[in-house]
Amino acid sequence: MEDIREALGGNLCRCTGYRPIIEGFKTFCDASENGEGCCQNGESGGKCCMDNGTKHHKDSDISEELFHMDDVLPLDPSQDLIFPPELMRMGKKRACGSLCFQGDRVKLISPVDLSNLLELKTEYPEAPVVVGNTTIGPNMQVKGVHHPLIIYAGRVSDLHTVKWGKNGVSVGAVCTLSSLKEEMERAVREMEAERTRGYQALLQTLQCLAGKQIRNMATIGGNILSANPKYDLNSVLAALDCTLRVMSKENGTREITLNEELFTGFGKTALRPDEVLLSIDIPYSKPWEFVSAFRQAQRREFAFSIVNAGMKVVFREGTNIVESLNIYYGGVGPTLVKVGRTCQKLVGRSWGEELLADACWLLEEEVELSDSAHGGKVEYRKTLTTSFFFKFYMQVLQELRERDVDVCGCLPLEYLSALKPFKNEVPQGHQSFQLVSNAQSSQDPVGHPMMHQAAFQQATGEAQYYDDIPPVQGELFVFMVTSTRAHAKIINIDPSEALGMTGVVTFLSAGDVPGQNRRMWFNNPEELFAEEEVSCVGQIIGAVVAESREQARRAAQRVKVTYQDLLPVFFTIEEAIQHQSFFDPKRKLERGDVDKAFETVDQILEDEIYLGGQEHFYMETQGLIAVPKGENGELELFVASQHAAYTQEVVGITLGIDSNKITCHVRRLGGAFGGKVMKIASLSAITATAAVKTGRAVRCVLERGDDMLITSGRHPFLGKYKVGYNNDGTIMAADITYYSNGGCTLDESSFIMEKALLHMDNGYRIPNLRGRGLVCKTYLPSYTAFRGFGGPQGLMVMESVLHEVAVKCGLPPQKVSERLLEGSGSCSVS
Numbered sequence: 001m002e003d004i005r006e007a008l009g010g011n012l013c014r015c016t017g018y019r020p021i022i023e024g025f026k027t028f029c030d031a032s033e034n035g036e037g038c039c040q041n042g043e044s045g046g047k048c049c050m051d052n053g054t055k056h057h058k059d060s061d062i063s064e065e066l067f068h069m070d071d072v073l074p075l076d077p078s079q080d081l082i083f084p085p086e087l088m089r090m091g092k093k094r095a096c097g098s099l100c101f102q103g104d105r106v107k108l109i110s111p112v113d114l115s116n117l118l119e120l121k122t123e124y125p126e127a128p129v130v131v132g133n134t135t136i137g138p139n140m141q142v143k144g145v146h147h148p149l150i151i152y153a154g155r156v157s158d159l160h161t162v163k164w165g166k167n168g169v170s171v172g173a174v175c176t177l178s179s180l181k182e183e184m185e186r187a188v189r190e191m192e193a194e195r196t197r198g199y200q201a202l203l204q205t206l207q208c209l210a211g212k213q214i215r216n217m218a219t220i221g222g223n224i225l226s227a228n229p230k231y232d233l234n235s236v237l238a239a240l241d242c243t244l245r246v247m248s249k250e251n252g253t254r255e256i257t258l259n260e261e262l263f264t265g266f267g268k269t270a271l272r273p274d275e276v277l278l279s280i281d282i283p284y285s286k287p288w289e290f291v292s293a294f295r296q297a298q299r300r301e302f303a304f305s306i307v308n309a310g311m312k313v314v315f316r317e318g319t320n321i322v323e324s325l326n327i328y329y330g331g332v333g334p335t336l337v338k339v340g341r342t343c344q345k346l347v348g349r350s351w352g353e354e355l356l357a358d359a360c361w362l363l364e365e366e367v368e369l370s371d372s373a374h375g376g377k378v379e380y381r382k383t384l385t386t387s388f389f390f391k392f393y394m395q396v397l398q399e400l401r402e403r404d405v406d407v408c409g410c411l412p413l414e415y416l417s418a419l420k421p422f423k424n425e426v427p428q429g430h431q432s433f434q435l436v437s438n439a440q441s442s443q444d445p446v447g448h449p450m451m452h453q454a455a456f457q458q459a460t461g462e463a464q465y466y467d468d469i470p471p472v473q474g475e476l477f478v479f480m481v482t483s484t485r486a487h488a489k490i491i492n493i494d495p496s497e498a499l500g501m502t503g504v505v506t507f508l509s510a511g512d513v514p515g516q517n518r519r520m521w522f523n524n525p526e527e528l529f530a531e532e533e534v535s536c537v538g539q540i541i542g543a544v545v546a547e548s549r550e551q552a553r554r555a556a557q558r559v560k561v562t563y564q565d566l567l568p569v570f571f572t573i574e575e576a577i578q579h580q581s582f583f584d585p586k587r588k589l590e591r592g593d594v595d596k597a598f599e600t601v602d603q604i605l606e607d608e609i610y611l612g613g614q615e616h617f618y619m620e621t622q623g624l625i626a627v628p629k630g631e632n633g634e635l636e637l638f639v640a641s642q643h644a645a646y647t648q649e650v651v652g653i654t655l656g657i658d659s660n661k662i663t664c665h666v667r668r669l670g671g672a673f674g675g676k677v678m679k680i681a682s683l684s685a686i687t688a689t690a691a692v693k694t695g696r697a698v699r700c701v702l703e704r705g706d707d708m709l710i711t712s713g714r715h716p717f718l719g720k721y722k723v724g725y726n727n728d729g730t731i732m733a734a735d736i737t738y739y740s741n742g743g744c745t746l747d748e749s750s751f752i753m754e755k756a757l758l759h760m761d762n763g764y765r766i767p768n769l770r771g772r773g774l775v776c777k778t779y780l781p782s783y784t785a786f787r788g789f790g791g792p793q794g795l796m797v798m799e800s801v802l803h804e805v806a807v808k809c810g811l812p813p814q815k816v817s818e819r820l821l822e823g824s825g826s827c828s829v830s
Helices: 001-006 016-030 085-092 113-121 135-144 175-188 197-207 220-225 233-239 342-346 353-366 380-404 413-419 454-462 551-554 573-579 594-598 645-655 679-694 704-710 749-760 791-809 813-820
Strands: 100-102 109-110 148-152 162-164 166-172 244-248 252-257 264-265 276-283 289-297 305-315 322-330 476-481 486-495 504-508 519-523 522-528 541-545 560-565 589-591 603-611 623-628 637-641 662-665 698-701 717-725 731-743 769-778
Touching: 001 016, 100 698, 113 148, 113 244, 113 276, 162 175, 166 175, 166 769, 175 197, 175 220, 197 233, 197 276, 197 289, 197 305, 197 486, 220 233, 220 276, 233 289, 233 305, 233 322, 233 476, 244 519, 244 551, 289 380, 305 380, 322 342, 342 353, 353 380, 380 413, 380 603, 476 551, 476 704, 486 541, 504 679, 541 551, 541 679, 573 717, 573 731, 573 769, 589 749, 594 717, 594 731, 594 769, 603 791, 623 679, 637 645, 637 679, 645 662, 645 679, 679 698, 698 717, 731 749, 731 791, 791 813
Parallel strands: 109 148, 476 698, 637 662, 731 769
Antiparallel strands: 100 109, 162 166, 166 276, 244 252, 244 276, 289 305, 305 322, 476 541, 486 560, 504 541, 519 522, 589 769, 603 717, 623 637, 623 698, 717 731
16 A cells, blocks of 8 residues: 555645545555554454455445445456557667757757767757756746757666766766665665665655655756755755765866865855756765754745754764764755754764754854745754754664663653654544345435446546647737736736737737626625736736647736836735725624623633635636637637636627527536635636637637736735633633635625634634624735635634633633533524
8 A cells, every 4th residue: 555655646636535535546455554554453464355355344234345345357467558669669760860859949959978978968968958848948948048959868878877886876867766765775775774874864855755655757967966955865964964076068077075065055056057966975974973854844845944954963983972964954045954063063972962052052153044034934944954853863872772882861751752753644434334125216316326437438538628628720929918016006907029920810909808897796806907906916918829838828927017016015914904995895794792791701812813814726717718609609618617607708708799699618627625616707708808809719728827826815814803711711701803814805705704704603602702703904916715615714713712611721622612512402693
């Protein structure tokens, strides 16, 4: 199962959840490992019930199996799909010479030998060398960095070699991180433990670095020369005193020590422009050498580290006297940081509590981060530097004791848990349901475990989403031009440069809308194209229509918009409260006499809780295809909309035609979670306008970054509360004010606030309760519907109230909850 869990890494599930997916893949395992089955009940010996056919419940009318294993073909490795032989043959018949690919703006050259690569770097010293393209590629796509020439080094065999010698291993620069991980695992498995301590530290990092898909492409050379302090390998390799071998055509080969001096700035190294990295020499560990790697990120995998570290200490043989010490940090500056002064002052000292205390003080002094440091979290990052060393200190102390070295200082038992390696547990779950009679009609699905109607198509990739629809003949592409100002007056829009570019057909703005340049939602208007003023970054101002997606994207970047900045500009709930910027209507619910109840309680507390927003991050971004039918102004839309009738209505109003002339086809949403109701209607109206103006089919597909810029997600909430309670934990009165960040237009914010108020008691009986709801108007894209629709925010504030009251009274939170739960037949505030 661990192999399956690792193979699924990097595959995002936005809805179903990973546990049922992994449960489904259990049929590909011979047997679950002991103690890791889905049941772990005594009768099954700790194994999954699927392995031995047992059921946890013996009642004949209860089942825990969604399907019978007898209906599944037995696992036979000999019947596994093989890698296509044709592709294997093609792989062996690679082109012998260099390859060159020429695009409209970029040229890629793929040399086949080292001499050719060196010649190219001499002729084009500024051209980036790529293999996995996991750094250069995202920079070109997301940040707009342009490289007219790119050199691909993946076919140069000299850079792939891995050579083991008497002093260590030499790893070719284009060795992938997956290959490096396999080599380190083999070394740790086959060699003496004390020689491979450094390799074990590398494995600590590699197991959490990115995911398997990225590690299969990214290379060790690319990871080093990207010179990004958030990349985890450099701090470990530097601590190990690794050496780089670089080469140029003019100056031959030289060696460079991998340390803080290699990195001259963010993304910059000391290599000369015409030099190529050949290999990295990673030495074996010495007998009294201890090494470890650390990282802290927002997730265990697939996340840049906030801070990472590599640490190595060498002791005088048989003692706890520090002979040398290397400590490197990434993520506490624009480049890799070595705390040299700290290391120097600790050399010659005994490894004990006094050294620990001095080290923490020295690290606090040496690691400097200004309050405005890029990435924020300054105090947290500085704390991590000390925390990592403390953990390293404990690890080394334990190992010295295992070698019977006399060391001072003892570790409390609760600290030792920090030394246990983290293990990714396979998600487990359990379900049971009542069996129904076989005589029950197939038209009555209640009680039957039913397969999703499109399960097979989605599992095989045959399911068709809107952007899978083949292009219509003559199809065009539309790309949005969005505001770069949060609050400004539009002085002028100049699309002339964009219109002169190859493939561009037309430009759209408010003046091109044949009907009304707005959509309505319960009498709350929102402009399709901003006409006179913009009120958030990402507000749509215009749209470029071109022959291809890429042409439209490039042209949109060339549209010049002149602004006059306006005040005020604010983005947070607190700032909106300060400016008294609220949408109408303001909502209120009340039960009992709250003010009088406050006079009779034992205690009163006042506090607040902030709940952040959340992106929808649906699998398929917003988009559609608009196809004019050429008769009576009729139009077909192939659209991923949760409210097709509203989309149809908005498009009709925009074009000035009856809604019955517009046909909306919605096959699949590609994920939505509430995010494909409002903005998709606006995008549909704009795309339909482009189709009508050009007389051709037009496709709109938002790129992920533009989708997150133009749309918005779950409302951030601020809950301020005053609570009156007695010393036994009984809450007698609560006055709660909810503030939500609605963004620049009302959208569905008022309904979401109403839902929050209706859920604020969360099933608890509080005799005197008052709730008020205010939607803040800020200069952000409008927040909209999201799963829960305000309910989670409403009940979370009440849960915070109960928890805080429990802490104040010295009671378990569940006791306070049980005391307040509504009884049968009672009526809540909602």
